[in-house]
Amino acid sequence: MYGRYFMRTRSSLTGKRVKKDPAFRKTMLYAALLGKASRIGSKIYAALPAERKRHTLYRKLTGEAMTWLKYEWKEEEIITYLLKQYGQPVIKLQQEPKVVALRAPFGHKSQRLRDRKGRSVEPIKEKKLPLSLALYRLHDRAFRRQYNQSLTTYPWSEYVMT
Structure with a gap:
């Protein structure tokens, strides 16, 4: 790079350190939240009809579940809300947007x-x-x-x- 040679060095960061070190506590908090949101998203995704299932919808459900978990909603409330939002049949638009x-x-x-x-x-x-x-x-x-x-x-x- 720029006419000189550079070498990468091995990082001191390991999975064990990320899980235990207090410096990464917030990272692990968000990882735990994302795990819980993922389980909620998969429950709702499984309840959807086959023609509505798209991977992007699963990611959207998980992201929205994570948002509501941050606002301290309970799992049942989130599932009820998301089923109400996404469980309804798709309404086709008559003309293209x-x-x-x-x-x-x-x-x-x-x-x-x-x-x-x-x-x-x-x-x-x-x-x-x-x-x-x-x-x-x-x-x-x-x-x-x-x-x-x-x-x-x-x-x-x-x-x-x-």
């Missing part, structure tokens, strides 16, 4: 979008978020900020195995 396409700038050939090998590339298409989801994310972030300011201890530390 609007897609925003980013266009390459006009002008010289050098200004068009290109990949590493110099070939021209199609513009990136992004889907616009529904208003309800955008508002949910906005209010959820504000709630988390307010909640975390008053938080002095981590309530989910009871899930950590020592």
Whole structure:
């Protein structure tokens, strides 16, 4: 790199140290929470019909379960809430959602979008978020900020195995 040779050294970090060292206590707290959220997500995922099952949905269920565990919800409450949210049949939209396409700038050939090998590339298409989801994310972030300011201890530390 930069005309010089560099060598990597072996890390002193081991799995045993991460599990026992107080410096990684918070890491293990989140790992325990994620394990519990994963079990909740798998229960809900198993209850869904086959045509709704996608791996991305499982990850979404797990992430949402982890969020509610941080807010000290009980496992039964989370399962009930997520089944209500995701257990309903999918409502098909009659028309496709609007897609925003980013266009390459006009002008010289050098200004068009290109990949590493110099070939021209199609513009990136992004889907616009529904208003309800955008508002949910906005209010959820504000709630988390307010909640975390008053938080002095981590309530989910009871899930950590020592």
